Amino acid sequence: xxxxxxxxxxxxxxxxxxxxxxxxxxxxxELHFTGSTAFTFLVKELANMERTKLVTTDDHDQFKIVQxxxxxxxxxxxxxxxxxxxxxxxxxxxxxxxxxxxxxxFTGDDVQVEIIRPAKPGSDRGPEGKIVSITQRNYSxxxxxxxxxxxxxxxxxxxxxxxxxxxxxxxxxxxxxxxPTEGEVIxxxxxxxxxxxxxxxxxxLAKQVIGSVDDPGMDVLQVVYQxxxxxVFPEEVTDEANRIPDYVTEADKAGRNDLTxxxxxxxxxxxxxxxxxxxxxxxxxxxxxxxxxxxxxVSHYVTENSELDREAFKRGTSVYLTDRVIPMxxxxxxxxxxSLNPDVERLAMSCEMEIDQQGNIVNHKISQSVIKSHARMxxxxxxxxxxxxxxKTREKYAxxxxxxxxxxxxxxxxxxxxRHRGAIDFDDNEAKIIVDETGHPIDIQLRVRGLAERMIExxxxxxxxxxxxxxxxxxxxxIYRVHETPDSDRMLSFFEFVTNFxxxxxxxxxxxxxxxxxDVLKKVAGKPEEAMxxxxxxxxxxxxxxxxxxxxxxxxxxxxxxxxxxxxxxxPDMMVHRLIRHYDENGTGEDARAKYRDxxxxxxxxxxxxxxxxxxTERDVDSMKKAExxxxxxxxxxxxxxxxxxxxxxxxxxxxxVEGLVHIxxxxxxxxxxxxxxxxxxxxxxxxxxxxGQPVKVQLMRVDKDQREVDFKLLNPEEAPKTDLLPKREHxxxxxxxxxxxxxxxxxxxxxxxxxxxxxxxxxxxNGGNHSTNNNHRSNxxxxxxxxxxxxxxxxxxxxxTDNRR
Numbered sequence: 173x174x175x176x177x178x179x180x181x182x183x184x185x186x187x188x189x190x191x192x193x194x195x196x197x198x199x200x201x202e203l204h205f206t207g208s209t210a211f212t213f214l215v216k217e218l219a220n221m222e223r224t225k226l227v228t229t230d231d232h233d234q235f236k237i238v239q240x241x242x243x244x245x246x247x248x249x250x251x252x253x254x255x256x257x258x259x260x261x262x263x264x265x266x267x268x269x270x271x272x273x274x275x276x277x278f279t280g281d282d283v284q285v286e287i288i289r290p291a292k293p294g295s296d297r298g299p300e301g302k303i304v305s306i307t308q309r310n311y312s313x314x315x316x317x318x319x320x321x322x323x324x325x326x327x328x329x330x331x332x333x334x335x336x337x338x339x340x341x342x343x344x345x346x347x348x349x350x351x352p353t354e355g356e357v358i359x360x361x362x363x364x365x366x367x368x369x370x371x372x373x374x375x376x377l378a379k380q381v382i383g384s385v386d387d388p389g390m391d392v393l394q395v396v397y398q399x400x401x402x403x404v405f406p407e408e409v410t411d412e413a414n415r416i417p418d419y420v421t422e423a424d425k426a427g428r429n430d431l432t433x434x435x436x437x438x439x440x441x442x443x444x445x446x447x448x449x450x451x452x453x454x455x456x457x458x459x460x461x462x463x464x465x466x467x468x469x470v471s472h473y474v475t476e477n478s479e480l481d482r483e484a485f486k487r488g489t490s491v492y493l494t495d496r497v498i499p500m501x502x503x504x505x506x507x508x509x510x511s512l513n514p515d516v517e518r519l520a521m522s523c524e525m526e527i528d529q530q531g532n533i534v535n536h537k538i539s540q541s542v543i544k545s546h547a548r549m550x551x552x553x554x555x556x557x558x559x560x561x562x563x564k565t566r567e568k569y570a571x572x573x574x575x576x577x578x579x580x581x582x583x584x585x586x587x588x589x590x591r592h593r594g595a596i597d598f599d600d601n602e603a604k605i606i607v608d609e610t611g612h613p614i615d616i617q618l619r620v621r622g623l624a625e626r627m628i629e630x631x632x633x634x635x636x637x638x639x640x641x642x643x644x645x646x647x648x649x650x651i652y653r654v655h656e657t658p659d660s661d662r663m664l665s666f667f668e669f670v671t672n673f674x675x676x677x678x679x680x681x682x683x684x685x686x687x688x689x690x691d692v693l694k695k696v697a698g699k700p701e702e703a704m705x706x707x708x709x710x711x712x713x714x715x716x717x718x719x720x721x722x723x724x725x726x727x728x729x730x731x732x733x734x735x736x737x738x739x740x741x742x743x744p745d746m747m748v749h750r751l752i753r754h755y756d757e758n759g760t761g762e763d764a765r766a767k768y769r770d771x772x773x774x775x776x777x778x779x780x781x782x783x784x785x786x787x788x789t790e791r792d793v794d795s796m797k798k799a800e801x802x803x804x805x806x807x808x809x810x811x812x813x814x815x816x817x818x819x820x821x822x823x824x825x826x827x828x829x830v831e832g833l834v835h836i837x838x839x840x841x842x843x844x845x846x847x848x849x850x851x852x853x854x855x856x857x858x859x860x861x862x863x864x865g866q867p868v869k870v871q872l873m874r875v876d877k878d879q880r881e882v883d884f885k886l887l888n889p890e891e892a893p894k895t896d897l898l899p900k901r902e903h904x905x906x907x908x909x910x911x912x913x914x915x916x917x918x919x920x921x922x923x924x925x926x927x928x929x930x931x932x933x934x935x936x937x938x939n940g941g942n943h944s945t946n947n948n949h950r951s952n953x954x955x956x957x958x959x960x961x962x963x964x965x966x967x968x969x970x971x972x973x974t975d976n977r978r
Contacts, residue, residue, distance in 0.1 A: 178217050183226065186237035193234035242287045243304065248277040252340065258285050258301065262714075263659055265291060265298025273302030276366040279337040280310030311335075314343055314360050314376060315397045317385040318352040331360050331376065334878040335398055341366065341374050349377030355385045359397055389611045391800075391877075392493055392793050399789040402487050403498050412479045413502040418509050420517040424472065425542050431522065432544040435575060436466055438512050439549045439628050446499075446506040447513060448740040450520070450545050451631050453579045460534065461527045461582045465635035466543050468510045469519040470739040471749040474501065485775075488782025490741035493793045494605045494613070499741070506740045514545045521749050523635040523736065527582065531589025536638050538752060547572060554624035583627035586634055594687030594729035598706060603829040605797050613801035616828040632737045633728065639748065640732035644722040648760050649769040650751055651744050651776060653735045654723040655716040658684060666712040672850065673701045686729035703815065703865030704851065717780040718744050720772035744779050795880040798830045802882050803875040809887060814866045817853055819846040822862055824870055824884060832882030834870065841889045847897045859894040866892070 181203055186194075194202070196218065200211055218235055221227045227235045246260030246267065254271030256279075267285055277283055284307055289300040316331035324344055328351060331343040345352075345360060352358050360376035382397060383390050396403050405413075436450040452464040474480045484500050491498040499506050512518050520543045526535035547569065556565040557573060558580045566573050591597070606615040636653070643650040663681035670677065675695050679688045689709055696702045713727070718735075725733035739746040751768065758764040816823035821835040836844055842855030844862075852863045862868070870884035 178213060179221060179226075182214075182217065182221065183237065186227065186235070190237055190239055193230050193232070193236040195232075195234050199235065244285050244287065244301075245307065246283060246285060248274070248279060248281045248283045248303065250274065250277065250279045250337070257298075258283060258303070260285070263661065267299050267301040269301060269303060275303040275306060276368075276371060277303055277306050278310050278365075281306050282308035282310075309362070309365070311338065312362055313379065313397075313400070314338065314362065314374070315382070315394045316343065316357065316360070318345065318354065318356050318358050318378065320354050327375075331358065334394065336879050338374075339879065341372050343374045343376055346375060346377050349379055350381065352378050352381055356381050357383050357385055357387075357390055357394060388609070389495060391796065392495060392611065395789060395792050395796065396491075396493070396498065399785055399792070401491055401498060401785060401789050402483070405483065405502055406479070408479045409483045410502055410504075413504045416473050416505065416509060418504075420509075420519060420542065424519055425517075427540070428519070429522065429539050429541040431464075431466070431520075431541045432517060434464065434543070435546045435572065436464065436512075436543055437547045437549050437572065437575075438514070438545050439551060439554055439624055442550045442552060445503075445511065446740045447511045447545070447548065449628075449632065449737055450512045450543060451579070451628070453575060453582055455578055456526065459529060461578070461585075463525045463527055463582060463631060463634065464522060465525075465631055465737065466512070466520040466522045466541065467635075467737050467745075467749070468512055468740060469521050469540065469749060470501070470505070470510045471521075471746050471753060472519050473505060473509060474746060476750065480505075484743050484746065485778070486782075488743050488779045489786045491786045491789050493790060494797045495607050495611050500743065501740060510740055512543070512545045514548045517542055517544050519543075521736070521739075521752060523638055525634060525638055527586070527634070529585065531585045531592075533634065533638055536642065538639060538642060540753065540756065551622060551624040551628075554627075555622040558623045558627075579627055579631075580623060583623070583630045586630040587626070590630075590633070590728065591690070594685060594690050596686055596690050596693070596709075596727050596729075598710065605794070605801065607797070613797045616798065616801060616830065618828065633730075636734055636736050637728075637730050637732055639736045639752070640722060640730075640734035643734075643751070643755070644732050646755070646760050648751075648755060648765050649720060649772050650722070651734060651747050651772060652719050652722045653716060653725065653733050653744070654719045654721070655725040655727050655733075656714050656723055657726050658713045660684070662712040666708055669708055669849070670696075670705055673699075673705065675705070686726055700865055701863075703813065704863060707815065707864055708851070718776040718783075720776050742779075743782075744775070747775055747779075792880065795831075796877060799875050799880050799882050800877045802830055802832075802872060803877060806872050806875060809869060809871050810884075812868050812870045812884070814862055814864055814868060817846070817851045817862060817864055822853065822868075822886075824868060830882060832870075832872070832884050834868075834884050834886055838873070838885045839889065845898060850897050852895070852897055854895060854898050856898065859896065859898070860889055860892040861895040861897060862892055868892075 182199070185199070185202060196211070196215055199218075200206075200214055203214070205211060205214055218227065222229060222235075225238055228238050229235055244258075244260045244267070246258040248256055248258050248269070249266075250256040254274070256269045256274055256277070257266035258269060259266050267287065269285070273288075275283070283303045284305045285301040286304050287299050287301045291297065291299040314331060314333060314335065316333050316335075318329055318331055320329040321327070326346065327344040328347050329345050331345060333339060333341060333343055343360060345358075346363060348363075349361070350358070358378045359380040359382060361379045362374060362376050364373075364375035366373055382393060387393075393403075434452050436452045438447040438450045440447055448468040448470070450466045452462075452466075454462050456462055474484060480501065487498075487500045490500045490506075501510070509518075512520070520541045522537075522539050522541040522543070524537045524539075525533050528534050549569075549572075553565060553569070554576060556562040557569065557576050569576075602619040602621075604617045604619055605613050606617060607613050640650075640652055644652070660682040663684045667677045667681055670692055673696060675692055677688055677692060679685060692705065692709065693702075696705045716725070716727070722732055724731045734748055735742055735745045736748050737745065739749055754767065755764060758767075810826050812824040812826050814822050815825045815831065819836075821833055821837075821839070823831055823833055825831045836853070839853070842858045842860060844853040844855055846852075847854055850863065852861050854861045869887040871887055872882070873885050874883040875881070
C-alpha cells in the first residue's frame with residue numbers, strides 16, 4: 173500500500189467522523205488493516221500526519237482530524253461590559269464574543285470571526301467565536317471639542333467624545349497634526365486603536381477645525397461630521413451649477429411633449445423650496461380618471477459623470493435635520509431651475525396614467541416633457557378645500573376646486589385598491605421640533621397628515637409602480653426599490669406570538685402574503701394589544717433597499733416598485749430618470765442594455781448605504797434635540813405609553829413622541845422578571861405586568877443630551893394589570909445578584925441589542941425611520957427593519973411600510 177493511498181484512507185474515514193477521536197487499534201479495525209506490518213505502517217503514517225498537522229492527538233493518545241478553521245465575516249456590536257456579538261446572517265443567531273476575544277473592536281466594525289463553539293442544535297443559544305481580524309473600521313475619524321492637556325506625555329490634549337458607542341474610550345491627540353485651541357471642535361483622524369496595553373485609549377491627530385463649541389448649531393454639525401455626511405459642496409461643483417441657465421432654453425425643449433396648457437399644480441409643505449413634483453387630474457368621458465404625475469427632470473442638468481453627478485452620488489440623498497437641510501444638489505438647482513415654481517416653464521419626466529373606477533391603471537405614458545405649474549399649493553390650503561370646505565379658500569382657488577375634488581375622489585379609489593390587495597399601513601405620529609435662533613428646541617409639534625398629504629402619497633405611489641412595471645416588463649437593466657418577503661422563521665414566531673391574543677392567522681408562514689398581516693392588524697385594531705402586535709410585526713419584516721432586480725414591495729403589496737418621484741433629493745430617482753431617457757433615445761436593444769448593466773448593482777448598494785447613513789444622522793440629531801428639549805422639564809410628570817419592553821426596563825413614549833427609559837433599577841416596588849415570549853415585565857410578588865401599548869404615568873428624572881438619554885420613573889405601578897405570565901417555580905430562587913436590576917447604572921441607549929439585561933440595548937431611534945423634521949422632507953424608506961440580536965429586540969424599526977411619501 174502506498175503512503176499517499178494510506179493517508180487518503182485515513183483522512184476519508186476521519187472526515188466522516190470529524191468530532192470523534194480514535195485509538196490506533198480502533199482505526200486499524202475500522203480500516204480493516206490486519207497483520208503487524210499493516211499496523212506498523214498505520215502508526216508510522218499517523219505520526220507523519222500529526223507532524224504535518226493533518227491530525228491531532230488528545231490526552232489519551234487518540235487521533236482526530238484537524239478541521240479547517242471556520243471563519244465568517246460580520247459586523248460587531250459591543251457591550252459596555254466588554255463582550256459583544258457579531259451579526260453575520262440575518263436568519264441565524266448572532267455569534268457571542270467573549271471580552272477576551274474582541275480584539276478591541278468597536279461597534280460597527282466589520283470583522284472576521286473564528287467559531288470556537290458551534291450553536292447547540294435545538295437551542296436558542298447562538299455560537300461563540302473570537303475575532304481574528306478587523307477588516308474595516310467603522311470609525312476612521314472622531315469629532316469633538318479639543319481640551320488641552322499635558323498629563324499624558326507625548327500628547328497635546330484630548331477630545332471630548334460625544335459619540336455614544338465610544339463613550340468608554342479616551343481620545344488623545346498627538347502633536348503631529350494641527351494644534352487646536354481649547355474649545356475648538358475638530359475632526360481627529362484615528363492613528364492608533366485600543367490594544368491590550370491601552371484597552372480604552374484611542375490616539376488621533378487633529379485633521380480639521382470645524383468651529384467653536386459655542387457656535388450656534390455646532391452640536392448638530394458634530395453629528396453630521398461624525399457620520400461623515402458631506403456638507404460642503406466643492407468649488408468645482410458649485411461652479412458647474414452656476415454655469416447652468418436659470419431658465420428653460422429652446423434647445424432644452426426640443427423633442428419634448430409640451431404640456432404647459434395642462435392645469436398642473438404643486439402641493440407641498442408651506443416651507444418647501446424644492447418643488448419637484450406637480451400633479452393634475454380630470455375625469456375622462458369613459459368614466460375613468462386621467463392622473464398626471466410630473467417630476468422635475470433633474471437628470472437633464474446633472475449629466476452623467478459630471479462634477480455634479482459625482483457629488484450627488486457621493487451624498488446619495490438629502491439629509492433633513494432639525495434646523496437645516498443638507499441637500500444632495502446645490503440650491504441653485506434644487507430651489508431654482510429644477511424646482512417646479514409656478515408660472516414658469518420647467519423640464520419634467522411625466523408619467524400619465526388612465527385609472528379605472530376600481531383603481532387599476534389601464535393605460536399609461538412615460539415621456540420627457542415641458543410643463544408649467546399653474547399654482548403653488550400647500551397641504552394646509554388643499555386640506556382647507558377638501559376637508560374643512562373653507563369658503564374663502566375655495567373661492568380663492570375657484571378655478572381649481574373641481575380638480576381638487578376629483579383628486580380627492582381618485583385618492584380614495586387608489587387607497588381602497590391598495591388596501592384590497594393587502595398593503596400594510598402603519599401610521600405613526602411625526603413630530604416637528606421647533607428651535608430658536610440659537611438652535612435650542614423650544615417646542616415639539618405633532619404633525620397630522622390630512623387628506624392632501626395622503627392624496628399626494630397615493631399619486632406618487634401610483635407613478636412609482638407604473639414606471640417600475642413598465643421597465644420590468646421590458647426586461648432592461650433598471651433600478652428598483654424592493655422590500656422582500658419576510659423570513660418564514662420570523663413570521664412563524666410572529667404568528668405564534670399573536671395567538672396569545674386569540675388571533676389565528678390563515679395561511680402558512682412559508683408563503684406569507686401582505687394581506688395576512690393586514691388582517692392581523694384589523695383583528696387587533698382599537699384593542700390594548702394593537703401597539704404591541706404592530707411593533708412585533710414590524711420587527712419580523714425586512715428592510716427596504718435599492719436593487720437592480722425587480723423583487724417587488726411586500727409592505728405595499730406591489731409586484732413592481734421603484735423610486736421615480738424625488739430626483740432632487742434621492743440619487744436613485746435621478747438614476748431612474750437617466751435610464752428612462754437612455755432607453756427613450758437609444759431603444760432597448762442589447763447595446764442599450766449593456767451600457768448600465770454592470771454599474772447598477774454598485775449604484776443600488778451604495779445608495780442604500782448612503783440612505784442608511786442619512787437616516788442614522790437624522791435619527792441622532794432628532795433624539796439629541798428631543799433630549800435637549802426635555803432637559804428643561806426635569807421633575808415634571810407626563811402621561812406615556814410603553815412602546816418597548818426589555819430585560820432591563822421599559823421604553824416609554826410621551827404624547828410629543830419623546831422616548832425614554834424606565835430602568836428596572838427604579839422599578840423598586842417588586843422584583844420584576846422578563847417574560848420574553850410575551851414581551852412583558854412581571855412582578856414576582858404582586859404579578860403587576862407591563863407590556864407594549866400600556867398607558868403609564870411617569871416622572872422625568874434625568875436627561876443627558878450628549879448621550880441622548882432620557883430617564884423616567886413610574887408613578888403608578890399599583891395601577892398596572894396583574895397576570896399569571898410567570899412560569900411556575902419548583903423551588904425558591906434566592907439569587908439576587910447584579911442581574912436583578914440589570915447590573916450597574918452605566919447603561920447606554922445605542923449599544924448592542926443582545927442578551928445582556930443591563931444595557932440600554934438596541935439602537936433606539938426616536939422615530940426609527942425616515943421621518944422628517946422639516947416640512948419639505950418627504951418621508952421615504954418607511955418599511956420595517958429588524959434588529960437580529962439574540963433575545964431582546966430593538967424598537968428601531970417603527971417605520972411605515974408605505975415606502976414613499978413622495
